Amino acid sequence: MPSCKEILITQMRACHNQNGWFAPLNVALRGITAEQAAQRGGQSTNSILGIVHHLVFWNERYLQRFKLGAVLPLDISNAETFEYIDSGEIIEGWDDLRQKLDHLFTQWEEAIIKCDDSKLDSQVNPGDELWWTTLANLVIHNANHIGQIVHIRKEQGLWETWGSIG
Known part of the structure; x- marks a missing residue:
């Protein structure tokens, strides 16, 4: 029977770069230009760029908390x-932002692999949920937004079929 750590690593990899039941992040973002990423889909309230920015924010924040035990209060x-305010930054920063998210997903995998099992069974904060529960929810959060990215690509006519994206 797989351990909690093995399950979390498998889920993180499914979101990051392993083909499975849904398109992983590396497939969902493949071939998207900064201009395409900045456009909103037909019914979508967010752009791909906005979603990636959001995922970077939360994954970075929770990774810092997982590694260091504390983060600054939200402002x-x-x-x-x-x-993503400055449209000039969109063109310049899209590749960096996409790579940052990819790197964060890799860092998450490494952090989970290296952590003691007791870390996963410890509370995020006193009286709070356990780390394994928080990480399971983070994976669901990531998967949800990856699905939104694919949906926006479909609305924009930028998604043929999963196997043909390349």
Whole structure:
């Protein structure tokens, strides 16, 4: 029977770069230009760029908390984590932002592999949920937004079939 750590690593990899039941992040973002990433889909309230920015924000924040045990209090609303204000930065920063998210997913995998099992069974904060529960929810959060990216690509006509994206 797989351990909690093995399950979390498998789930993280499914979201990151392993083909499975849904397109992983590396497939969902493959071939998207900065201009395409900045456009909103037909019914979508967020752009691919905004979603990637949001995922970087939350994955970075929780990774810091997992590794260091603390983070600065939030001075931003969740809605603001989807915003990418300077359109000039979009063109310049898209590849860096995409690579940062890819690197964060890799860092998560490494952090989970290296952590003691007792870390996963410890509370995030006193009286809070356990780390394995938080990480399971983070994976679900990532998978949800990866699905939104694929949906926006379909609305924009930028998604043929999963196997043909390349």
